[in-house]
Amino acid sequence: MIRVPTAAIELVKRFEGFHRVPRADPGRAHPYICPAGYWTIGYGHLCDPKHQPITEAEAGVYLMRDLQTALAATLRYCPVLASEPEGRLAAIMDFTFNLGAGRLQTSTLRRRVNQQDWSDAAVELARWVYGGGKVLPGLVARRAAESILLSGKTVP
DSSP: OOOOOOOHHHHHHHHHHOOTTTTTEEEEEOEETTSOOEEEETEEEEOOTTOOHHHHHHHHHHHHHHHHHHHHHHHHGGGGGSSSHHHHHHHHHHHHHHHOOHHHTTSHHHHHHHTOOOEEEHHHHHHHHHTTEEEEEHHHHHHHHHHHHEEEEEOO
């Protein structure tokens, strides 16, 4: 069984963040609507808008479950990643976590990864920067970080 790469955990935590409500409840995250319009809590965990506030430790538990799901889907659709450097797996796992397994399954990105065409896979990643019909700077930065990992380098 392949474990969740540390780089994937770091990417998700970096780009999702742990959303607190400092004045009202400083140690807990509350549900919020992400830029794509989904109710989330903690580190990008999809939830009901009435979800109870959670601690950072509880968010970490949700994150690991969500990353296990992303790992399984990523390896199902891109089995070549099982024998590639961990950074490449982390990059595509982050994409899957962020956009869902369905997007990976039907994407040209999947085809490029399975062909081990890393430069064209990076080009495909750069296309997935839209939310609500407009380019989101956070997604541009996220895709750039994923592309760095695909190239075999480490994200600064």
